[in-house]
Amino acid sequence: MTDYVLAIDQGTTSSRAILFDKDYRPCASAQQEFPQYFPQSGWVEHDAEEIWAGVVETCRQAIEKAGASASQIAAIGITNQRETTVIWDRKTGRPIHKAIVWQDRRTADFCADLKAAGAEPGVSAKTGLLLDPYFSGTKVAWILDHVEGARRRAEAGELAFGTIDTFLLWRLTAGRVHATDATNAARTLFYNIVDGAWDQDLLKLLNIPSAILPAVHDCAHEFGHADASLFGGEIPILGIAGDQHAATIGQACFKPGMMKSTYGTGCFAMLNTGAEMVPSKNRMLTTIAYQLDGKPTYALEGSIFIAGAAVQWLRDGLGVLQTAAEAGPMAAAADPHQQVYLVPAFTGLGAPYWDADARGALFGLTRSTGPNELARAALEAVCYQTRDLLDAMQADWRGAPANQTVLRVDGGMVASDWTMQFLSDMLAAPVDRPQVLETTALGAAYLAGMRAGFYPAPASFATAWKLEQRFEARMPSQIRDKKYAGWQDAVKRTRS
Numbered sequence: 212m213t214d215y216v217l218a219i220d221q222g223t224t225s226s227r228a229i230l231f232d233k234d235y236r237p238c239a240s241a242q243q244e245f246p247q248y249f250p251q252s253g254w255v256e257h258d259a260e261e262i263w264a265g266v267v268e269t270c271r272q273a274i275e276k277a278g279a280s281a282s283q284i285a286a287i288g289i290t291n292q293r294e295t296t297v298i299w300d301r302k303t304g305r306p307i308h309k310a311i312v313w314q315d316r317r318t319a320d321f322c323a324d325l326k327a328a329g330a331e332p333g334v335s336a337k338t339g340l341l342l343d344p345y346f347s348g349t350k351v352a353w354i355l356d357h358v359e360g361a362r363r364r365a366e367a368g369e370l371a372f373g374t375i376d377t378f379l380l381w382r383l384t385a386g387r388v389h390a391t392d393a394t395n396a397a398r399t400l401f402y403n404i405v406d407g408a409w410d411q412d413l414l415k416l417l418n419i420p421s422a423i424l425p426a427v428h429d430c431a432h433e434f435g436h437a438d439a440s441l442f443g444g445e446i447p448i449l450g451i452a453g454d455q456h457a458a459t460i461g462q463a464c465f466k467p468g469m470m471k472s473t474y475g476t477g478c479f480a481m482l483n484t485g486a487e488m489v490p491s492k493n494r495m496l497t498t499i500a501y502q503l504d505g506k507p508t509y510a511l512e513g514s515i516f517i518a519g520a521a522v523q524w525l526r527d528g529l530g531v532l533q534t535a536a537e538a539g540p541m542a543a544a545a546d547p548h549q550q551v552y553l554v555p556a557f558t559g560l561g562a563p564y565w566d567a568d569a570r571g572a573l574f575g576l577t578r579s580t581g582p583n584e585l586a587r588a589a590l591e592a593v594c595y596q597t598r599d600l601l602d603a604m605q606a607d608w609r610g611a612p613a614n615q616t617v618l619r620v621d622g623g624m625v626a627s628d629w630t631m632q633f634l635s636d637m638l639a640a641p642v643d644r645p646q647v648l649e650t651t652a653l654g655a656a657y658l659a660g661m662r663a664g665f666y667p668a669p670a671s672f673a674t675a676w677k678l679e680q681r682f683e684a685r686m687p688s689q690i691r692d693k694k695y696a697g698w699q700d701a702v703k704r705t706r707s
Contacts, residue, residue: 213285215277216660217446218652219266221291221375222454223312223476224523226262228269229649230277230284231656233665235675237649239279241272248309253316253558256309259297262375263382267441274442281444287383287437288450288659290457290651291375293398296350298361298372298423304386306378307370308358311350314477314516314558318349319567330416337403337410339488339497343565345514347374348400348417355419365423372423374398376451380434383448388435390426393502394456402427404499405488407507429502430456431662450658452501454651455479455512459500460658461650462619463673465508470604470616473651474624477561478518478593480600482511482616484608493603494563503669511607513562513600517555517571519624521589524557531582539627542587550694551575552701553588563603564706572705575697593624594634595698601638617641621650628682636686637695646677 215230215238224247229240243265248256274284294313299306311317322342325331331342340346351372355362364370373381377391396402396409401417403410409424428434430452436445452460455473459481462471467485472478483500488509491497500510522535532538554560556569573588601616618640624630625644635642647653660666684691 213663213665214283215279215285216656216663216665217270217273217284217287218656219270219287219289219379220454220652220655221262221266221289221379223292223314226265226269227652228266228273229652229656230273230279231653231660235647235653235657237647237652239273239277241269241276243269251317255312255314255558257295257312259299259306259310259375259378262310263379266379270442281439281442281446284446285665286447286449286659286663288655288657289376289379289448290452290454290655291379291395293374293395293453293455294345294347294350295375296347296354296372297375297378298351298354298365298370299378299381301369301371301386304382307361308354310375311354313345315350316344316559316567318344318353321349321352322567325416334400334413334416335490337405337413338397338400339404339490340398340400341494341496341565344567345561346398346400348413348419351419352417366420368422370423371425373425376453377425380448380451383437383441384435385438390428390434392428392430392432392451393499393507394430394453395451396427397499398453404497404507429505431503431658433662447663448659449662450655452655452658455481456499456501457654457658458621458651459483459510459654461652461654462621462645463676464619465669465673469619471619471621472597474518474593474620474622476518476520478515478597480513480597480604482604482608484509484511489608491603491607493606494565495600495603495607496562511604513603515593515596515600516558516561518593518596519622520557521553521555521592522624525585525589529585531585535623536626538586538590539629541583542590543629545583545587546579549575549577549580549584550697551580551584551588552698553585553592554701554705555589555592556705560702560706563599564702566706569706572701574701574704590627590630591633593630594637595695597634598637598695601640617643619643619645621645621648631682635682635684636691639684639688639691642682643678644680644682646679
């Protein structure tokens with residue numbers, strides 16, 4: 212008998228491992244932060260070897276805390292920071308360059324050149340994405356062009372490309388499996404989400420050889436087995452999904468019209484549109500929410516690059532707070548007569564602006580502005596940006612009528628009641644916080660557990676979702692409109 216599913220949640224700033232039991236309860240966990248590298252302004256890198264070491268260590272710690280053995284673990288599910296790009300040597304498994312992180316903007320000029328050449332409409336029609344440095348495709352091209360001999364070796368089949376899930380899968384299986392799932396593939400700029408295959412025309416556009424690409428499978432699939440040397444016995448790897456897709460599953464957003472928003476380093480809102488691939492007229496992304504039994508379920512997604520990272524900046528960059536948890540109480544204590552706006556464009560602006568050149572700015576400062584007002588501005592910025600996304604999604608899709616959307620939230624920031632109340636006020640919509648906040652890891656665990664027969668079908672899983680607290684809008688509409696208009700003005704000033 213098996214007792215657990217092991218979820219590997221590899222994020223942008225830390226790696227976690229969580230063991231879930233048959234009732235979806237997290238029973239044991241471990242977490243490690245890892246270094247961020249900023250070699251130039253707008254560049255962000257990770258060391259994939261450091262990530263790998265942290266993943267193995269946290270898995271071992273979680274298994275030990277639970278007093279479990281490999282034979283008690285039904286399956287492993289992997290969820291990961293998306294778009295972060297690794298290229299490694301197939302013989303040694305060693306990366307040929309540091310991983311280029313999703314936040315990285317070094318390929319902005321390349322994207323601008325492709326746009327100027329008229330390539331974006333064709334790319335969007337096939338991928339649902341925009342030509343932006345955010346996605347993996349231009350990062351792959353950069354590594355091949357800037358590491359000596361890399362392009363020749365790639366064309367000879369000596370190198371392998373993958374997002375973090377693929378790199379971890381390769382290492383977990385001791386180099387036996389080079390594969391990814393449809394959700395991670397859908398974020399590369401060269402996977403056709405209509406045809407469900409790597410697109411040769413897009414690969415040619417980006418000058419990427421197909422020899423480096425992984426196989427693409429459903430989110431719940433028999434990907435391989437973790438090598439026995441790692442955890443004391445072989446464990447099947449049966450689920451993979453990018454972090455936002457795993458959170459959508461963990462939030463049980465299986466029906467068209469359901470929406471979740473995850474507040475971590477960035478903020479990512481995803482609206483299930485079912486079997487319908489909805490092209491966006493408002494610069495949202497169209498993506499695969501998840502794929503089961505060979506059938507993709509589509510979504511509209513809005514990506515905010517900086518959410519919790521703004522609070523980290525206040526803590527680590529300015530030193531105005533000691534812990535991230537202080538931000539909510541500080542915001543509540545801020546002077547209500549001051550209106551400070553932080554536009555956190557530290558690495559450009561994401562949806563719906565997609566401005567790679569924008570940089571952060573503060574507006575409304577006075578002599579009496581202090582740490583409390585800055586904390587409030589950082590938290591409010593996340594809520595204003597979510598309003599930007601929801602308005603655009605509602606304009607894109609008839610299935611998301613204004614003021615009828617209920618937003619399910621997760622991620623570290625949602626523990627703040629102050630932030631969630633302001634979010635509900637700004638959206639003029641209910642915000643639901645679940646009992647289990649580890650929804651990204653839960654989604655990965657569920658995929659693997661479902662494939663193993665450890666967990667039931669999606670409809671049964673959905674009934675297990677439990678509400679911890681609902682936040683209802685209570686801000687008068689005239690105040691809401693005034694605050695949001697001020698935000699829009701601040702963004703306009705930042706971009707100009």
